[in-house]
Amino acid sequence: MTSEDIYKHLLGVSEMEVDAESLQYRVIRCPHCNFKVQTVYNDCRQGHIMAKCHKCKRDLIFNLQYFRTQKRYSC
Numbered sequence: 086m087t088s089e090d091i092y093k094h095l096l097g098v099s100e101m102e103v104d105a106e107s108l109q110y111r112v113i114r115c116p117h118c119n120f121k122v123q124t125v126y127n128d129c130r131q132g133h134i135m136a137k138c139h140k141c142k143r144d145l146i147f148n149l150q151y152f153r154t155q156k157r158y159s160c
């Protein structure tokens with residue numbers, strides 16, 4: 086444990102929050118109206134989620150493998 090981890094622990098920060106700091110997230114949008122439906126962290130690579138779009142009121146089922154982020158290469 087580093088001194089920063091000990092300091093966060095003494096401040097009462099839970100271990101889940103410390104673990105979540107290193108995660109990146111991605112936004113999943115409705116395929117019909119492009120409204121932000123769900124936010125998913127990068128450790129969710131496969132599986133399905135069900136979400137409701139609050140703009141067009143549709144119930145949607147997403148396969149997370151289709152929404153994985155691709156590495157971007159800069160030229």
